[in-house]
Amino acid sequence: MDNLPLVKSLVEKLANNLNVPVSCKIRIFPNLQDTLSYAKMLEDAGCSLLAVHGRTRDEKDGKKFRANWEAIKAVRNVVRIPVLANGNIRHIDDVHGCLEETGADGVLSADPLLENPALFAGYRTAEWGLGVAGMKEDDKLDQAELLIEYLRFCERYPVPWRIIRSHVHKLLGEWFRIQPSVREDFNKQYKLTFEFLYDLVNRLKELGVRIPLYVKDTQQAVSAN
Ligand SMILES: Cc1cc2nc3c(=O)[nH]c(=O)nc-3n(C[C@H](O)[C@H](O)[C@H](O)COP(=O)(O)O)c2cc1C
Known part of the structure; x- marks a missing residue:
């Protein structure tokens, strides 16, 4: 400029x-x-x-x-x-x-997609537990599943680990906030591996806390064009 x-x-x-x-x-x-x-x-x-x-x-x-x-x-x-x-x-x-x-x-x-890759599909990051009970299955997206999908893409189309690290951090932001010990463990990893990350998702699930969801926007009207 x-x-x-x-x-x-x-x-x-x-x-x-x-x-x-x-x-x-x-x-x-x-x-x-x-x-x-x-x-x-x-x-x-x-x-x-x-x-x-x-x-x-x-x-x-x-x-x-x-x-x-x-x-x-x-x-x-x-x-x-x-x-x-x-x-x-x-x-x-x-x-x-x-x-x-x-x-x-x-x-x-750009940046908002790191936290919510389902933005253009009409989902937003849910407030914890808000409006989730009684929702139709199609209106929810499980963050853990989305993360696993992302990691599989990374395995197929390699990108630098620093990119994966920062994306995972943003994706799991809400979860990390209520599970600081898992976050600390993640941060401690000098070298990340897919094995560690898949295991991290399982550990979070096993902790039995609510799983963060992306929920369909109420006024969403995603056109196909
Ligand atoms: C991970 C990441 C990588 C980016 N890389 C580029 C880039 O290579 N070239 C560019 O012009 N802008 C880049 N940006 C900036 C975005 O394209 C965008 O202009 C900026 O983040 C503002 O949009 P946002 O509010 O939707 O994030 C990047 C942003 C992020 C979050």
Whole structure:
């Protein structure tokens, strides 16, 4: 963002030489006009799809700073290419709210997906025990099962252990809060193994505590497009 001519030349070079579309992802500037010029510059340089993270470079902490959907909306209105909105997408209601408020063509979510990979399927992390009794089976997702599914994917498509470690930590956040001894044991592992992690899920289950669930959003309306 400090060297826009360089960004322009990179995107031009890629767009002119690749036979696949070039997409870009940007943060916003504090000044709206700067953001709009940036977006238009990228479109003119050959960008085919633009994702806009509605925070400035200084607004690092997503929990502290709300993403600026107004700025995303303004970008949406000055370019012709599809725009994806990013920031403040924590559950499916946010998806609908964001699409409506910004007019964007789609949304991106990153950090919230680490805690709840079922976000786009219309599930949210349940408050402990809240609304769970009497719920239909289809409306619940067992966090332990989701974690096991994730670990199986990691075995099939290897990723660095530091990524798995931080994802497992976020996925099991609620569980760890009420089982600090298991969390400590997890944190103590200098070297993680799949065996340890599968066993950890079993240990948590055996502790007999309620299993955290993801529950289907009441107003969910996940469309298939
Ligand atoms: C694990 C993780 C990895 C990320 N990697 C990238 C990346 O490689 N490139 C990028 O532009 N943003 C990356 N981001 C930032 C996100 O794409 C996103 O812009 C930011 O987290 C704000 O969206 P959120 O509020 O939905 O998390 C990453 C975020 C997370 C949590």
